[in-house]
Amino acid sequence: MDLATALTISARGMDVQSTRLRVIAENIAxxxxxxxxxxxxxxxxxxxxxxxxxxxxLGVATVAVKSVGTDPTELPLRYDPSxxxxxxxxxxxxxxVNTFVEAMDMREAERTYSANLNVLQATRSMLTRTIDMLK
Known part of the structure; x- marks a missing residue:
């Protein structure tokens, strides 16, 4: 795999996780x-x-957002006649919406985003060092 492919794969991973974080934030709000x-x-x-x-x-499988849907579970009822x-x-x-579940999902999405960002930064560093060696 070349470095440009690694950059693209990481960027797509970051893109889907940012979508996930946006949806989680909307749920919490x-x-x-x-x-x-x-x-x-x-x-x-x-x-x-x-x-x-x-x-x-690229010749590789990448991740993408398939859909943003709604949770089909039944809405809970609360007695409040006023x-x-x-x-x-x-x-x-x-x-x-269970804010605890949303917080755990957010933590997982943040960690996945961060892992993709680390790969992107490492790949960029390798590209920079390669260019420096070619000078």
């Missing part, structure tokens, strides 16, 4: 977002799916 009308839906947690894609130009989003029984649909 909306962890308390309920509807504003009676029986309205609350915020649904978003998820990111990855896929391997063959890059014909809330404007309460249904006829007094229950409000709450977001299906």
């Amino acid at each position: 909306n962890a308390d977002t309920t509807g504003s009308t009676p029986g309205a839906e609350a915020y649904h947690r978003k998820t990111v799916s990855f896929e391997n894609r063959m890059d014909a130009a 809330n404007p989003a309460a249904d006829a029984r007094g229950y409000v649909k709450q977001p299906n």
Whole structure:
């Protein structure tokens, strides 16, 4: 594998992890977002799916974001008859966001991003040293 390929692979890994971090941040920001009308839906947690894609130009498989979807789990209910989003029984649909899970996902995404950044920096350093030797 040449150094340009290593740079591209690392950059794509950083790109998908930055998308993942953005989605996690959105989930955390909306962890308390309920509807504003009676029986309205609350915020649904978003998820990111990855896929391997063959890059014909590079001749290697790289990672890409397959889709950003919503978590299909049921929204929890909380009894709060004074809330404007309460249904006829007094229950409000709450977001299906677990901030603990989001924090762990964020930590994993940060570490993966950091690992790709380290590979990128090491590859750049090798390229710089190679150029210096050719001078």
